[in-house]
Amino acid sequence: MSRSYERSRELFARAKRLMPGGVNSPARAFGAVGGTPIVLQKGEGSRVWDVDGNEYIDYVASWGPLILGHRHPAVVEAIERALACGTTFGAPTPWENELAELVVEAVPSIERVRFVNSGTEASMSAIRLARGYTGRNRIVKFAGCYHGHVDALLVQAGSSATTLGAPSSPGVPPGCTGDTLVLRYNDTEQLRDAFDRFGDEIAAVILEPIAGNMGVVPATEEFLHEARRLTAQHGSILIFDEVITGFRVAYGGAQSLLGLAPDLTVLGKIVGGGLPVGAFGGRADIMGALLPEGKVFQAGTLSGNPLAMAAGAATLRVLRETNPYGQLESVTARLCDGLERLALEHGLPAVVQRVGSMFTLFFSSEGVRDYEGARKCDTETFARYFWAMLDRGVYLPCSQFEANFVSVAHTEGDIEETLARARDAFEQLSDVAAPQTG
Numbered sequence: 001m002s003r004s005y006e007r008s009r010e011l012f013a014r015a016k017r018l019m020p021g022g023v024n025s026p027a028r029a030f031g032a033v034g035g036t037p038i039v040l041q042k043g044e045g046s047r048v049w050d051v052d053g054n055e056y057i058d059y060v061a062s063w064g065p066l067i068l069g070h071r072h073p074a075v076v077e078a079i080e081r082a083l084a085c086g087t088t089f090g091a092p093t094p095w096e097n098e099l100a101e102l103v104v105e106a107v108p109s110i111e112r113v114r115f116v117n118s119g120t121e122a123s124m125s126a127i128r129l130a131r132g133y134t135g136r137n138r139i140v141k142f143a144g145c146y147h148g149h150v151d152a153l154l155v156q157a158g159s160s161a162t163t164l165g166a167p168s169s170p171g172v173p174p175g176c177t178g179d180t181l182v183l184r185y186n187d188t189e190q191l192r193d194a195f196d197r198f199g200d201e202i203a204a205v206i207l208e209p210i211a212g213n214m215g216v217v218p219a220t221e222e223f224l225h226e227a228r229r230l231t232a233q234h235g236s237i238l239i240f241d242e243v244i245t246g247f248r249v250a251y252g253g254a255q256s257l258l259g260l261a262p263d264l265t266v267l268g269k270i271v272g273g274g275l276p277v278g279a280f281g282g283r284a285d286i287m288g289a290l291l292p293e294g295k296v297f298q299a300g301t302l303s304g305n306p307l308a309m310a311a312g313a314a315t316l317r318v319l320r321e322t323n324p325y326g327q328l329e330s331v332t333a334r335l336c337d338g339l340e341r342l343a344l345e346h347g348l349p350a351v352v353q354r355v356g357s358m359f360t361l362f363f364s365s366e367g368v369r370d371y372e373g374a375r376k377c378d379t380e381t382f383a384r385y386f387w388a389m390l391d392r393g394v395y396l397p398c399s400q401f402e403a404n405f406v407s408v409a410h411t412e413g414d415i416e417e418t419l420a421r422a423r424d425a426f427e428q429l430s431d432v433a434a435p436q437t438g
């Protein structure tokens with residue numbers, strides 16, 4: 001509306017000359033909604049500000065880590081205290097024990113853990129460990145689940161369950177993906193077929209127990225229980241990628257909600273409290289196959305970095321002590337009910353899918369249960385919704401296929417304000433749609 005994005009445009013034009021696409025991660029480039037990204041400069045609680053001084057209610061939360069909001073005092077203080085001692089040692093430190101104890105206590109299936117610097121690194125390492133431990137090569141993933149930019153997982157879905165994967169990115173040799181099977185999410189029958197055919201060659205099945213990277217799409221209980229049963233029966237490793245869901249949908253992650261124990265769990269995002277941390281952990285015997293106890297190679301100069309460990313530990317301690325999950329549930333439910341109702345009132349087909357404080361508003365007349373379903377959504381309406389909200393000071397993920405996040409810093413007042421702005425945004429959207437429908 002009357003907002004100016006002039007300074008963002010200037011900075012982003014310069015960024016494009018310096019960095020490919022102007023970004024250090026492609027999802028930030030507004031590719032799915034068009035236009036120029038806003039350049040952010042400051043965050044506090046539930047709010048962020050861009051370089052032009054525009055204020056936004058933030059539902060991106062840095063794509064998931066900031067469950068406590070921006071600059072939570074306990075996290076800021078923990079980082080400052082660690083910083084007073086130095087930034088990195090490349091040696092054992094007390095900070096990594098603290099975070100490891102919190103993780104092992106929070107997630108019962110994790111008996112031992114290793115810290116890395118990103119979710120990508122964690123899932124790449126977990127897959128190598130599963131292959132090294134089982135002595136097998138094949139892995140199973142599901143279309144629409146994202147586990148970071150791991151070569152073996154950058155695969156196109158094949159034409160049938162038993163088609164082995166072709167690379168989905170230039171630069172990934174077919175040899176890297178030739179052992180990857182891509183199956184349909186929530187398709188229990190297809191999973192059974194794959195195990196019938198290849199069961200004793202499958203090292204691991206990796207999945208998001210609540211998918212967040214095709215928008216929020218929960219797995220059915222039947223699907224997850226069958227994945228657990230088949231992997232156990234065939235001696236394959238079940239890996240839950242809880243990079244988003246860990247400490248998000250419950251303190252113990254999706255697995256604690258579901259009452260299911262994977263063999264390995266991949267963590268990231270919240271576990272680093274806003275600093276770069278990933279982790280993988282699980283059964284003690286499997287983790288023991290890692291160097292230097294075992295033979296599977298895995299290493300990192302900055303792994304277990306004190307500042308990052310301190311930020312993660314402070315975040316987990318606040319979550320453990322305040323148990324905000326009930327509050328997150330009710331605040332987010334109110335937002336989602338409101339958004340869905342307002343969209344429908346304005347004649348826009350919409351379904352909100354939500355688990356706890358993660359949700360996606362799909363512009364679709366039916367629920368989404370897999371990647372094919374997600375792709376049927378109206379991405380043009382999404383783009384107009386995104387911009388209408390941005391212009392009204394609500395910062396949403398810039399793609400239909402992403403999760404929105406509510407933090408403990410979001411108040412009832414924030415939610416009311418968001419809904420008021422959404423009403424206004426949907427009015428604008430239906431005004432534009434009206435002439436076309438007569």
Ligand SMILES: *Cc1c(COP(=O)(O)O)cnc(C)c1O
Nearest residue numbers: 118119120146147148241243244
């Ligand atoms: C973000 C994400 C990753 C990758 O983590 P990075 O830190 O971005 O490398 C892996 N798995 C899931 C489920 C994610 O959402």
